[in-house]
Amino acid sequence: MTIDDLFFIYGLCVMFYFMTAWMFWRKNSDRLSRLVMLLMLTIGLQSVKDLFFIRKSLAGDEWLWQALTAADMVAVPMYAFILIELCRPGVLRLRAMVLHMAPFVLLPAVFIMSGSEAVYMANVAYAGIYGFWYAIWTLREIPNYHRKLKEQYSFEENINLNWLRVILLSFFVILSIWLIDCTVISFLLEGTYMVVSLALWMFFSYFLYRHEQAMSGLEGCVSRNEAEPETVAPNELHVRIESLFSDEHRIYLNSHLKLSDIARMVGSNRTYVSDFFNRANGQTFYEYVNRYRVDYACGLLRNTDKSVEAVGEESGFSSRSNFFRVFSNMMGLTPSEYRRSGNEPVSVPGNAD
Numbered sequence: 074m075t076i077d078d079l080f081f082i083y084g085l086c087v088m089f090y091f092m093t094a095w096m097f098w099r100k101n102s103d104r105l106s107r108l109v110m111l112l113m114l115t116i117g118l119q120s121v122k123d124l125f126f127i128r129k130s131l132a133g134d135e136w137l138w139q140a141l142t143a144a145d146m147v148a149v150p151m152y153a154f155i156l157i158e159l160c161r162p163g164v165l166r167l168r169a170m171v172l173h174m175a176p177f178v179l180l181p182a183v184f185i186m187s188g189s190e191a192v193y194m195a196n197v198a199y200a201g202i203y204g205f206w207y208a209i210w211t212l213r214e215i216p217n218y219h220r221k222l223k224e225q226y227s228f229e230e231n232i233n234l235n236w237l238r239v240i241l242l243s244f245f246v247i248l249s250i251w252l253i254d255c256t257v258i259s260f261l262l263e264g265t266y267m268v269v270s271l272a273l274w275m276f277f278s279y280f281l282y283r284h285e286q287a288m289s290g291l292e293g294c295v296s297r298n299e300a301e302p303e304t305v306a307p308n309e310l311h312v313r314i315e316s317l318f319s320d321e322h323r324i325y326l327n328s329h330l331k332l333s334d335i336a337r338m339v340g341s342n343r344t345y346v347s348d349f350f351n352r353a354n355g356q357t358f359y360e361y362v363n364r365y366r367v368d369y370a371c372g373l374l375r376n377t378d379k380s381v382e383a384v385g386e387e388s389g390f391s392s393r394s395n396f397f398r399v400f401s402n403m404m405g406l407t408p409s410e411y412r413r414s415g416n417e418p419v420s421v422p423g424n425a426d
Contacts, residue, residue: 076128079260082267083124089271090117093278100282104165105158109281112151119145127263135258139193142255143181146200150174153207159234159284160214197255204248208241223359224347227330228391236280243273310349313339318365325365328391332358363399366390370400374412381408 094113097106126141150173157165180196183189215234222232247270254266317324317338324330324338335358336346350358370388373379379387385396385408400408 076260079127079264079267080124082264082271083120083127086120086267086271087117087124089274090114090120093274096278096282105155105162105281105284108151108154108158109278112148112155115148115151119148136188138258140181140185143184143193143196146181146196147174147177149200149204150177152204155281156207156211159237160211160218194256197252201248201252205245208244208248212238212241220357223357224351225332225343225358227325227359227362227389228328229395230391231283240273240277240280247273310339310341310345314346314349323365323369325362326369326387326389328386328389330362330389362389364403367400367403370396370408371404371411374408375415381412384408 090113094110094117097110097113100106122144123141126137129137150170153173154165154170176199180192180199184192184196215237218234222229226232247266250262250266250269254262314335316322317335324335327334332343332346332350336343339346347358350356350361354361356364366389370384370390373384373387374381377384381396382393385393385400388396390396390399397407400406400411404411406414
């Protein structure tokens with residue numbers, strides 16, 4: 074790989090990162106979008122900076138190479154901020170972010186002033202350990218996030234993080250290449266790292282952009298209205314919720330039904346309504362709603378000749394894949410197999426013994 078090839082790659086990176094920053098700035102004002110925008114701006118500016126110094130640093134100026142690399146490490150905690158915000162919306166606070174950033178500012182500053190090889194290697198080692206730690210933390214945190222989703226949402230499209238597992242597996246490869254790139258001056262290695270990182274961010278940005286921010290349902294602090302005492306007695310709450318799911322209202326046919334919608338309709342708050350589903354019924358909100366949807370779909374499959382896709386949509390499922398997955402998990406059969414078998418409907422909470 075020649076220096077001209079490397080300049081071309083850096084040029085692509087500058088355009089992509091600044092364009093992505095603009096895209097997330099236009100998208101929304103939520104914290105996740107702002108964190109992605111800030112990271113894209115940072116990486117874009119770092120790429121511009123490298124365009125001015127990359128030729129000299131790759132020509133054998135080891136101190137300059139290390140100084141540029143150390144300065145770039147300020148972006149590492151920004152990756153962690155995005156992962157934390159994805160898995161635990163609303164948890165990050167400014168003080169915690171400053172503490173995360175401090176080592177990535179202080180260590181490069183000490184190295185640039187002292188020129189100590191030991192300080193530089195400590196910086197690289199710390200960044201590597203930090204990156205691997207938060208990648209592993211995220212893999213472990215995703216199931217917890219999904220459990221929280223099922224307490225707040227009756228659907229999964231654009232809010233689940235299954236796609237992040239694939240991204241993180243790729244991230245381990247990227248981080249390994251980066252660690253080698255920090256210690257070996259090479260045109261080929263630098264170009265490989267930049268190209269693979271760019272490709273990964275293209276996929277990452279796509280999924281992030283379509284990801285529906287679930288902060289309102291998952292963040293730790295509640296709103297003023299939700300902090301007020303319960304005004305609906307438990308028995309009355311039970312009656313009101315069951316009424317919403319009765320044949321008269323069939324609220325479960327709303328494909329984007331959320332726990333907050335139920336809370337608003339029954340005049341209570343999310344905490345008490347969530348307790349109703351988790352404790353009184355022994356099911357998550359997601360399971361409760363989708364059991365009704367499956368029962369309704371069973372009736373359509375038995376009594377109509379509508380297509381399976383139409384049955385799923387009419388039953389309140391937001392996508393064909395979600396319908397097939399939920400139906401198969403609950404019934405042990407696909408919708409088509411169920412129609413051919415003539416089985417009985419699933420026992421929904423309201424129809425239980």
